[in-house]
Amino acid sequence: MFTPDLIFKVVLILSIFVITLVIAMYSTYGERKIAAFMQDRLGPNRAGIFGILQPLADGVKMFMKEELIPDISNKVLFILGPCLAMTTALMTSAIIPWGSNINIAGTDFSLQVTDLNIGVLYVFAVTSIGVYGIMIGGWASNNKYSLLGALRASSQMISYEIAMGLAIIALIMSTGTLSLKEISAAQAGFHWNIFVQPLGFLIFIICSFAETNRAPFDLPECETELVGGYHTEYSSMKLGFYLFAEYINMFIASAVISTLYFGGYNFPFMNSIGLSSNAVAILGVIFLFAKIFFFIFFFMWVRWTIPRFRYDQLMRLGWTVLIPLAIFNILLTGAIIFATNN
Amino acid sequence: MTQFLFYFLSFVAVAAGLMVITAKNPVHSVLYLIIAFFAIAGHYILLNAQFLAIVHIIVYAGAIMVLFLSVIMLLNLNKDNEPAKSNILKLAAAVAGGLLLVTFTGTLKGTESIIASQPFDDQIGYVKALGKVLFNDFLLPFEVSALLLLSAIIGAVVLVKHDLK
Structure with missing residues (x-):
């Protein structure tokens, strides 16, 4: 029953879970510090040295606050909303290859929880059901602002999923596999997909902003128009779950972008520096996390420099710019594959 | 284990399907339909049809039902403004549903011979x-x-x- 493989998997799952939560926690701190830097302020600096304990203080505050459930709202669905948002945010981490194989006492262990042969599609499926947390919560609040936020979230996500899917199709055409493990392995060294699919990457990252509801596409919680959007009625840790799920989504989106387009755990000269395979695997994990942190920073950088879109501008960008561009990208990829094969 | 999962998923699918047509609130109906879709996707995985399962979730649970849900939320249907159908239409719907059942039974009745002649290929999905x-x-x-x-x-x-x- 308790084979070494099973024990390794359980340890891996638990450590990924804990790492995800810690990174999401400190992303809130990072975001405030980056915002402060960009606006020439100091940012949180009271709790601990440089305000490093701020996320813990925020967590305690969230748990201690009074919990309000509106009288006329649907109680079960109201509680289900944030739970679903959190669950779907955490689901994708199961198939991301965090590193190549690591060798412990003569046995190879893969640093990936499970390798599905439909890996990319799984990412896509989890993204597409991610909207239910927001929609159910927004509807169950029984509040006009929440409902508008939920409706915005659903139409925004459906619209940007199309362009995202088309960008992924072009990527699959050039890699020839759906498995994230094989996509990572094929980018060994410096053969990253970004050099093969620059246009696809651009479309994918724009859609990632829309799918994670991050500025400039944070229309579902646009506070200048909708008070708080879909989480207007939420308080205490339920609100915390929604905010937390956004940061987890950002972390996972960064991990997916790094894996699909920036070589995952691969780094230049990885096979020629003459280290043992375990050392290369561990360095690979460090490089993957460096790429992820860069993209998390990129998400925040964009949020604090680009103003929010108007809703019709958002829809026009999705339907009339990104989708035609993504179809053109597929044609281009097909033409190049045809030309190089002949 | 597989058999247990099969019965569990079938139970969830049938129960959710019944709740779709008996739930008073249309939004609840849609949510139960989503649960039924997930149970069916589970069945596909039991048959090793991973691709079919994931496409089923992307297309039905991820896209079509989101559209359904947002339209129903926008319409804000409730008992007062629910469009009432005439009895003739209800009868026609019942007959059409019954005919569909007959068709399905007729089609699926012949499958035992196909299953016997073609062994299950676990790579097929x-x-x-x-x-x-x-x-x-x-x-x-x-x-x-x-x-x-x-x-x-x-x-x-x-x-x-x-x-x-």
Whole structure:
């Protein structure tokens, strides 16, 4: 029953879970510090040295606050909303290859929880059901602002999923596999997909902003128009779950972008520096996390420099710019594959 | 284990399906339908049809039901403004549903002989096997349906552009 493989998997799952939560926690701190830097302020600096304990203080505050459930709202669905948002945010981490194989006492262990042969599609499926947390919560609040936020979230996500899917199709055409493990392995060294699919990457990252509801596409919680959007009625840790799920989504989106387009755990000269395979695997994990942190920073950088879109501008960008561009990208990829094969 | 999962998923699918038609609130009906879709996707996984399962979730649970849910939320249906159908229509719907049941029973009754003559291939649902079948045996229908879907997307874009004038 308790084979070494099973024990390794359980340890891996638990450590990924804990790492995800810690990174999401400190992303809130990072975001405030980056915002402060960009606006020439100091940012949180009271709790601990440089305000490093701020996320813990925020967590305690969230748990201690009074919990309000509106009288006329649907109680079960109201509680289900944030739970679903959190669950779907955490689901994708199961198939991301965090590193190549690591060798412990003569046995190879893969640093990936499970390798599905439909890996990319799984990412896509989890993204597409991610909207239910927001929609159910927004509807169950029984509040006009929440409902508008939920409706915005659903139409925004459906619209940007199309362009995202088309960008992924072009990527699959050039890699020839759906498995994230094989996509990572094929980018060994410096053969990253970004050099093969620059246009696809651009479309994918724009859609990632829309799918994670991050500025400039944070229309579902646009506070200048909708008070708080879909989480207007939420308080205490339920609100915390929604905010937390956004940061987890950002972390996972960064991990997916790094894996699909920036070589995952691969780094230049990885096979020629003459280290043992375990050392290369561990360095690979460090490089993957460096790429992820860069993209998390990129998400925040964009949020604090680009103003929010108007809703019709958002829809026009999705339907009339990104989708035609993504179809053109597929044609281009097909033409190049045809030309190089002949 | 597989058998237990089969019965569990079947129970969830049937129970959720019943709740779809008995729930008073249309939003609850849609949510139960989503649960039923997930149970069916579980069945596909039990049959090793991973691709079918994930596409089922992407298309039905991820796209169509989100659309359903947002439309129903917008309409804000409740007992007062629910459109009431006449009894003739209800009777016609019952007859049509019953005929569908007869058709399904008739079609599925003959499957025992097919199952007996063709042993189960556990690779059949994988992307590789599916791609080979689609691009070798069913190339024309596959390409035609792909073109149809693409033209639907482009049609939507053209409609949006037309609105701006």
